[in-house]
């Protein structure tokens with residue numbers, strides 16, 4: 001390393017370790033940031049779990065988009081054959097807290113001899129990064145992959161519990177929910193993060209609440225949003241964190257810096273699944289703004305009945321659709337039944353195209369796409385905003401419920417079908433989005449999308465914050 005470093009402009013001592021939570025929706029934005037930092041001359045190590053490292057770099061383990069970006073991995077402590085699925089998330093998070101933490105400490109001590117890490121950027125739900133950094137005296141910055149509105153809600157949950165608002169006193173999810181500063185009159189119980197519907201003494205509940213509190217120990221917060229989108233919510237976060245860097249939409253910032261996609265590779269290195277690019281050819285044959293893109297992200301699973309409601313709703317709405325149906329998307333069915341159903345559905349025709357995994361950013365940027373039926377994971381929401389595509393929201397877990405409320409009621413860039421899933425609603429919503437209310441929703445979307453684009457432009461807040469972040473990382477290193 002040494003010989004190479006002497007020729008580089010960046011002083012030897014800056015070395016950032018980027019530590020994502022081991023899931024697609026976390027790896028993607030943290031890797032975007034890692035790429036941007038490395039392209040700007042900072043040395044970066046991206047630390048995956050062995051399990052995800054093998055999935056991300058299956059063909060060429062030495063591949064790197066930049067000489068300054070290095071991919072390494074440690075064990076998450078689970079056996080190789082563990083499914084690491086949403087249903088068994090508790091085992092994963094407990095293993096992260098104990099086994100993986102010990103591996104992280106060993107890794108950093110090894111690096112200390114070889115190439116000391118001067119700053120850790122830890123995922124907002126990987127407080128093991130904060131614990132070990134504090135132990136070893138390394139500055140740590142927290143990167144929360146959620147929206148500001150969701151982070152603020154999570155931070156208020158302990159107060160809601162003290163005030164007796166959580167758990168909900170009864171089962172009526174349509175009741176208004178009061179008490180979130182800055183959101184008075186906006187929320188029903190069903191709009192709160194999904195965790196609020198579960199028992200407050202569960203291990204997962206504790207994990208997510210504790211992780212959000214732990215984040216406030218970091219020396220700064222990075223968040224993938226932009227000031228013009230979430231100023232009111234960000235104003236609540238500012239007094240809690242020493243410094244806040246809003247750098248969204250990060251995927252667009254990364255693409256702008258020419259590091260979002262890698263030339264010479266057919267699939268993006270930030271995906272745990274291989275992209276099926278045949279859908280791009282199919283999209284080329286469709287009329288402008290005619291296609292509904294459907295995807296529920298990387299974690300959500302659905303029951304077979306729900307899947308069939310979506311199928312009939314989409315067929316009945318009479319518009320062409322492109323649907324991402326992951327192999328593992330169906331809940332609680334025998335593998336052979338799932339396989340045969342999916343192969344029956346996945347027959348491409350002029351009006352429909354179903355794939356295992358799509359190049360989503362490219363799909364959303366395609367002129368044929370007119371609407372996005374989404375689970376409202378925060379990455380998908382930001383990607384939709386950046387591409388200017390209005391949404392139909394079907395949120396399932398975590399932050400998705402609150403994101404969808406903001407999409408429909410605050411930004412007015414989509415329709416929220418939260419907790420309903422029947423063919424007539426799906427059919428109706430698609431037609432409202434793509435016809436009846438098209439102009440109205442497109443107008444709000446065009447405005448918000450332009451703000452997103454401004455935020456990463458030459459004088460934009462996100463670009464300025466990114467530059468400030470890099471400057472501070474360099475200072476920490478000296």
Ligand code: UDX
Pocket residue numbers: 023024025026028145146271295296297298299300324356357358359360361376377378379380381383397398399400
């Ligand atoms: C979940 C959360 O809901 C999210 O808000 C949180 O920050 C991380 O965990 P996930 O289900 O993965 O995330 O959804 P999302 O945040 O939307 O991320 C999915 C990513 O996968 C997006 O960046 C999307 O572009 C990508 N994707 C999805 C593809 O590249 N191809 C696909 O076919 C589907």
